[in-house]
Amino acid sequence: MQTAFVTGATGLLGNNLVRLLLQxxxxxxxxxxxxxxxxxxxxxxxxxxVVIGDMEDVAGFSPALEGCDIVFHTAAYFRDSYKxxxxxxxxxxVNVDGTRDLLAAAHESGIRRIVHTSSxxxxxxxxxxxxxxxxxxxxxxxxxxxRSKILAxxxxxxxxxxHPDSHVCMVLPGWMHGPGDLGPTSAGQFTLDYMNGSLPGxxxxxxxxxxxxxxxxxxxxxxxxGRRGERYLAAGRGMTMVELSQRYQEVTGKPAPKTLVxxxxxxxxxxxxxxxxxxxxxxVLLSMDAVNNMRKESFRTRFNHxxxxxxxxxxxxxxEDTIRDEVNWFRSAGLLEGGVIA
Numbered sequence: 537m538q539t540a541f542v543t544g545a546t547g548l549l550g551n552n553l554v555r556l557l558l559q560x561x562x563x564x565x566x567x568x569x570x571x572x573x574x575x576x577x578x579x580x581x582x583x584x585x586v587v588i589g590d591m592e593d594v595a596g597f598s599p600a601l602e603g604c605d606i607v608f609h610t611a612a613y614f615r616d617s618y619k620x621x622x623x624x625x626x627x628x629x630v631n632v633d634g635t636r637d638l639l640a641a642a643h644e645s646g647i648r649r650i651v652h653t654s655s656x657x658x659x660x661x662x663x664x665x666x667x668x669x670x671x672x673x674x675x676x677x678x679x680x681x682x683r684s685k686i687l688a689x690x691x692x693x694x695x696x697x698x699h700p701d702s703h704v705c706m707v708l709p710g711w712m713h714g715p716g717d718l719g720p721t722s723a724g725q726f727t728l729d730y731m732n733g734s735l736p737g738x739x740x741x742x743x744x745x746x747x748x749x750x751x752x753x754x755x756x757x758x759x760x761x762g763r764r765g766e767r768y769l770a771a772g773r774g775m776t777m778v779e780l781s782q783r784y785q786e787v788t789g790k791p792a793p794k795t796l797v798x799x800x801x802x803x804x805x806x807x808x809x810x811x812x813x814x815x816x817x818x819x820v821l822l823s824m825d826a827v828n829n830m831r832k833e834s835f836r837t838r839f840n841h842x843x844x845x846x847x848x849x850x851x852x853x854x855x856e857d858t859i860r861d862e863v864n865w866f867r868s869a870g871l872l873e874g875g876v877i878a
Contacts, residue, residue: 537562537583538561538563539562539563539603539604539606540562540563540564540607540608541600541608541647542554542564542565542566542567542608543591543609543610543638544567544609544611545564545566545567545578545586545610546566546573546577546578547611547719547721548718548720548721548748549610549709550610551716551718552715552751553752553755553756555581555752556749556753556756557756558581558583558584560756563584563585564581564584565584565585565586565604566584566585566587567587567589567597567611569589569590571588577716585600587600591611591629591638592626592630592634594637594641595637598641601641601642601645604645606647607638607649607650608650609638609650609651609653610653611634612630612631612653613626613629614631614681615719615722619813619819619820620810620814620823620824620825623680624680627681627684628684631684631685631687631688632684632691635652635691635692636691636694639691639704643699648701649704649759650702650704651707651755651758651759651762652689652704653707654707654708655682655685655709656708656709656710656769657681657682657686658672658685658689658708658767659672663836664838665836665838666838666839667836667838668769668839668840668843669767669768669769669843672686673686675687680825682829689706689767692704693765696765704764705758705764705765705766705768706758707751707767707768708768708771709746709748709751710743710745710746710771710772710837710839711743711744711745712747712748712751713727713747714748714749714858715749716748717862717866727859727862727863727866728866728871730792731863731866731874732872735793736795736797737793737794737796738778738795738796740797741777741831741834742774742775742776742777742837743775744771744773744775744837744838745772745773745780746770747772747852747853747857747858750770750772750850750852750853753850754768754848754850757849757850758848762847762848768847768850769841769843770841770850771837771839772852773855774838774839775837781793783855783856783859787856787860787863787877788859799831802822803827806820806822806824809821810823810824860877863877
């Protein structure tokens with residue numbers, strides 16, 4: 537029985553990956569920042585050891601890497617970076633420096649196989665392009681979160697250059713949805729807002745929508761047959777927000793918002809959100825950075841999965857199945873009212 541070490545194990549991707557690894561016969565060490573959240577998210581799972589630690593202090597949990605055969609690095613700092621203000625120092629500490637330190641600690645512990653969770657943020661193209669793994673983005677072409685993910689990948693390549701015996705490959709997810717989004721992420725918050733009827737309208741934006749369980753499958757396939765130093769897209773399906781909302785309506789029976797919100801209105805909402813947050817300490821539901829990113833990335837969210845399909849056997853389940861399972865999970869967790877969607 538092999539032992540896998542999973543960072544970010546209570547997150548949307550991490551907890552689905554933990555479950556997949558256990559189903560596949562692995563023993564798992566699951567890194568979590570909070571014991572309470574780990575108990576809530578991962579309770580009752582056999583062959584699982586919870587390791588309490590933080591990517592800002594890799595040395596603090598590195599002894600737990602001993603005896604592991606592989607590391608799946610899914611942890612990242614991202615949510616707060618779209619809630620107003622500037623977060624570069626923490627983005628760098630967690631996403632860039634943390635990745636560097638984890639790679640070094642894993643190698644020191646004798647681990648030679650690592651799957652790093654990158655992002656579609658590291659890729660770029662012109663409007664309407666079908667983007668593949670070769671179409672990389674420069675660090676100054678994105679916001680601070682995007683820059684942190686680009687620089688984290690650079691740490692991977694530096695590690696590979698310094699350690700010819702290490703085997704690291706990267707999986708690049710899109711906008712992940714699915715069950716187990718305890719956070720919730722922006723994806724889960726969209727689902728909650730949709731179901732609660734609190735979306736005033738829809739932006740003229742596009743996204744690449746993917747089930748976190750499909751990303752977990754891609755990670756395991758990358759561990760088994762991915763090539764050293766290669767990137768593998770697991771971005772999902774490119775969709776407009778209007779198209780996605782229509783799918784929600786079909787699955788849940790909840791009417792989709794009819795209003796299309798122009799970007800000048802989104803900027804106005806975001807501006808007053810951030811002012812209110814600074815004055816009253818309230819949560820920013822929509823930030824200027826989030827609107828900037830949404831506008832800039834619109835029509836740059838179609839990805840070519842030929843490489844992942846050929847080398848990893850990657851496929852994507854129907855969007856309707858993801859919506860159904862995500863809504864049912866929120867209801868089972870007591871975060872949404874209503875019965876199970878069959």
